Amino acid sequence: MTTHIPREADWDQAPGLLEGAMDLELTAQQCNLRYWLQAVPQGTLRGRPDGHDPALKVGEHMKKGPFFDALTQEYSFRALAEEKATRVLSFLVANAPDNDTMEFYSTQLLDECRHSMIFRNHLLSLGIPEHRLVQAVDEFASPYRETVLVPLEDRCLEVMRDNRDFIGGVVMMTIILEGALAPAAELSERKWRPINPAAAEIDKGAGIDEIRHLTVGADVGRRHLLAHPEDKDRVVEMIREGMNMWDELPTHQMVYDREVRFQEGLTQYADLVGDYEIWPGRRLLDTTPQERQDTADQWSDDMKEKRLKYMGLEEALV
Numbered sequence: 667m668t669t670h671i672p673r674e675a676d677w678d679q680a681p682g683l684l685e686g687a688m689d690l691e692l693t694a695q696q697c698n699l700r701y702w703l704q705a706v707p708q709g710t711l712r713g714r715p716d717g718h719d720p721a722l723k724v725g726e727h728m729k730k731g732p733f734f735d736a737l738t739q740e741y742s743f744r745a746l747a748e749e750k751a752t753r754v755l756s757f758l759v760a761n762a763p764d765n766d767t768m769e770f771y772s773t774q775l776l777d778e779c780r781h782s783m784i785f786r787n788h789l790l791s792l793g794i795p796e797h798r799l800v801q802a803v804d805e806f807a808s809p810y811r812e813t814v815l816v817p818l819e820d821r822c823l824e825v826m827r828d829n830r831d832f833i834g835g836v837v838m839m840t841i842i843l844e845g846a847l848a849p850a851a852e853l854s855e856r857k858w859r860p861i862n863p864a865a866a867e868i869d870k871g872a873g874i875d876e877i878r879h880l881t882v883g884a885d886v887g888r889r890h891l892l893a894h895p896e897d898k899d900r901v902v903e904m905i906r907e908g909m910n911m912w913d914e915l916p917t918h919q920m921v922y923d924r925e926v927r928f929q930e931g932l933t934q935y936a937d938l939v940g941d942y943e944i945w946p947g948r949r950l951l952d953t954t955p956q957e958r959q960d961t962a963d964q965w966s967d968d969m970k971e972k973r974l975k976y977m978g979l980e981e982a983l984v
């Protein structure tokens with residue numbers, strides 16, 4: 667008997683994160699626990715317990731110098747972000763109004779927990795000894811742990827734990843947190859592809875999960891607001907607040923610093939990258955830190971706009 671793997675979760679057939687998150691429509695009714703058991707452990711993850719093909723080895727150029735700095739900072743930050751996401755998602759599971767959303771958010775919780783583990787464990791492949799792993803993650807992720815992650819976590823806890831606001835939490839995750847971070851993950855997959863193919867696979871796998879999280883989250887929000895139009899003003903206000911918060915956090919500086927280190931690596935190891943194109947018609951070697959960051963920001967704006975319109979929340983854009 668063969669297991670049916672849906673196209674959007676199939677390693678070889680799934681669309682890219684941007685395309686999938688923009689164009690696909692998935693619901694919690696479809697993406698329940700039964701769907702996940704077949705699509706993810708037996709589909710996306712099959713043969714990739716560490717998020718990538720075990721045959722892909724990390725090159726020596728990744729174990730010190732600018733590429734090491736750029737990737738350890740990025741993956742440590744993301745490991746902590748995913749850990750915090752896992753913990754706050756437990757409140758969406760607790761407050762889910764029906765079995766489908768309860769099952770879906772249970773699977774998302776496990777997905778984020780797995781992402782955290784995979785990003786953290788990739789540091790072992792970069793040469794961090796196991797007994798120092800937790801401490802190293804904290805060190806590499808500082809100072810942005812306190813200035814970026816803690817304020818976002820506090821806001822999530824207020825909405826999801828203290829106010830037990832299920833739909834507020836769904837919109838917070840879909841628009842403010844994942845929506846803003848997903849394009850950075852797409853950029854990561856594209857830029858690491860010729861330099862550290864294991865990391866590119868890790869990002870690709872996380873991106874496949876993210877398509878599901880973003881599209882189902884948008885659908886849960888959309889259905890709720892159709893049934894409860896009285897909640898709309900409150901949710902619009904919450905999104906505006908969240909977007910303002912995002913503008914005030916030092917995330918741009920954080921990403922820019924990493925891109926500058928990455929650029930130094932590009933100069934040092936130009937022969938590894940060759941004519942590889944990060945997007946059609948643009949060689950990675952010809953890009954600048956600012957250009958890569960601006961492109962990811964543009965993707966983020968496009969995705970946010972499309973998803974807000976889908977949920978009937980376009981007022982939050984002005």
Ligand SMILES: [Fe+2]
Nearest residue numbers: 748777778781
């Ligand atoms: Fe994640």
Ligand SMILES: [Fe+2]
Nearest residue numbers: 844875876879
């Ligand atoms: Fe996610």
